[in-house]
Amino acid sequence: xxxxxxxxxxxxxxxxxRYYEDIGLVTPxxxxxxxxxxxxxxxxxxTFLGRARTLGFSIEDCRNLLALWEDRSRASADVRxxxxxxxxxxxxxxxxxxxxxxxxxxxxxxxAGDDRPDCPILKGLAGS
Amino acid sequence: xxxxxxxxxxxxxxxxxRYYEDIGLVTPxxxxxxxxxxxxxxxxxxTFLGRARTLGFSIEDCRNLLALWEDRSRASADVRxxxxxxxxxxxxxxxxxxxxxxxxxxxxxxxAGDDRPDCPILKGLAGS
DNA sequence: GCTTGACCTTCCAGTCACTGGAACCCTTAT
DNA sequence: ATAAGGGTTCCAGTGACTGGAAGGTCAAGC
Numbered sequence: 001x002x003x004x005x006x007x008x009x010x011x012x013x014x015x016x017x018r019y020y021e022d023i024g025l026v027t028p029x030x031x032x033x034x035x036x037x038x039x040x041x042x043x044x045x046x047t048f049l050g051r052a053r054t055l056g057f058s059i060e061d062c063r064n065l066l067a068l069w070e071d072r073s074r075a076s077a078d079v080r081x082x083x084x085x086x087x088x089x090x091x092x093x094x095x096x097x098x099x100x101x102x103x104x105x106x107x108x109x110x111x112a113g114d115d116r117p118d119c120p121i122l123k124g125l126a127g128s
Numbered sequence: 129x130x131x132x133x134x135x136x137x138x139x140x141x142x143x144x145x146r147y148y149e150d151i152g153l154v155t156p157x158x159x160x161x162x163x164x165x166x167x168x169x170x171x172x173x174x175t176f177l178g179r180a181r182t183l184g185f186s187i188e189d190c191r192n193l194l195a196l197w198e199d200r201s202r203a204s205a206d207v208r209x210x211x212x213x214x215x216x217x218x219x220x221x222x223x224x225x226x227x228x229x230x231x232x233x234x235x236x237x238x239x240a241g242d243d244r245p246d247c248p249i250l251k252g253l254a255g256s
Numbered sequence: 257g258c259t260t261g262a263c264c265t266t267c268c269a270g271t272c273a274c275t276g277g278a279a280c281c282c283t284t285a286t
Numbered sequence: 287a288t289a290a291g292g293g294t295t296c297c298a299g300t301g302a303c304t305g306g307a308a309g310g311t312c313a314a315g316c
Contacts, residue, residue, distance in 0.1 A: 004263065014264090019303060033311060035264055044254065051253045056228050059302065069250050079249045080241035087236055090229045097222045100184050104215050113208035121207045122197050125179045126172065132292065142293090147274060161282060163293055187273065 001038040010046040017046060025049060025063060057086055129166040138174040145174060153177060153191060185214055 007014045020026050021036070026045050028036040038046075048069060052062045061082055068074045068082075103124075110120040135142045148154050149164070154173050156164040166174075176197060180190045189210055196202040196210075231252075238248040 002264075013304085015304060016302085018265095023302090033264080034266095035311080047255055048253050051255065053302090054228075055232055055253075056225070065250070065253065068247075069254070072245060074245050074247070075243040076239055076245060076247035076249075077241045077243060079247045080236060080239045083232060083236050083239070083249050087229065087232050090225055090232065094222060094225045094229065097184070097218055097225065100182075101215065101218045101222060104183055104211060104218065108208060108211050108215055111204050111208045111211070113205045115203040115205060117200060117202050117204060119196075119202070119204035119207045121204075121211050122193070125176050125183075125193065126197065127175050127179060130293075141275085143275060144273085146294090151273095161293080162295095163282080181273090 001043065003036050003038070006038040006043050006046060009043055010050050012046055012050050020046070020049060023059065025059075025066065055086075056090060057082075061086060129171065131164050131166070134166040134171050134174060137171055138178050140174055140178050148174070148177060151187065153187075153194065183214075184218060185210075189214060 001009075003014045003017055006012075007017060010017075012020075017026070018036075021028060026038075026042050026049075028038045028042050031037045045066065048066065049062055052065055053059075057065065064082060065079065068079050107121045107124045112118070129137075131142045131145055134140075135145060138145075140148075145154070146164075149156060154166075154170050154177075156166045156170050159165045173194065176194065177190055180193055181187075185193065192210060193207065196207050235249045235252045240246070
């Protein structure tokens with residue numbers, strides 16, 4: 001498979017796949033003309049990476065998860081620890097964003113949004 | 129006020145304040161020795177910026193909001209449009225993160241997290 | 257054999273909003 | 287005189303790509 005084929009199969013942009021090679025997440029072979037050649041295991045790895053990234057895992061997390069994935073004798077506790085930590089991060093983010101949303105939606109609701117200059121949003125931002 | 133004083137007053141790191149000057153959000157005067165001198169309006173602007181950033185507005189949004197804040201004849205509709213758009217962005221992010229959390233929390237719950245290698249999290253990431 | 261177009265390659269620069277660090281200057285107190 | 291604790295500039299790095307330039311390769315059609 002050339003990079004275009006694997007890009008289509010995994011849904012990842014070719015640019016991203018090259019980047020992943022650059023940082024050592026995948027190591028496709030090269031054919032005589034210099035093109036990258038991907039085998040099925042490469043494609044599976046990339047699919048794995050794509051899903052992990054979709055779930056918001058950092059590249060470093062992905063690197064660790066990938067290593068565990070390839071380690072047939074891993075302990076599931078190691079995987080779980082990474083995932084649980086990430087879950088906590090996500091939950092913290094959700095809380096932060098929800099607080100933002102509440103504050104902001106409050107301000108937006110109070111603002112008339114017409115052509116007059118009086119604006120509770122700006123007042124709120126200026127510091128009550 | 130020197131940069132340290134205004135940093136304390138606004139809660140922003142001095143580095144950040146210098147950066148904000150760099151990109152033209154504030155323009156403190158300089159004293160003879162080259163130190164930045166901040167007056168009250170500078171401090172107010174920085175407080176405004178700090179709050180807007182806390183609410184997740186981008187720097188460009190902040191620049192626009194600041195301009196509207198300083199424009200006594202602005203229309204509140206202009207402010208509201210920026211805020212409403214940002215509110216939408218936040219809501220989309222919350223939805224994305226919530227979807228992530230649901231998927232991930234599901235996987236984490238299914239994983240025994242012991243010293244055996246069998247791991248539903250890795251299976252999930254590999255693609256069902 | 258030549259051209260066209262779609263693919264592939266590398267390398268460099270930019271994104272966003274800071275943040276760290278080096279090297280140096282200024283002020284105040286001891 | 288010196289030391290501590292401000293301040294200054296400038297350069298580089300962060301994370302995870304993304305865009306673009308400049309060029310090599312391949313298959314099809316004329």
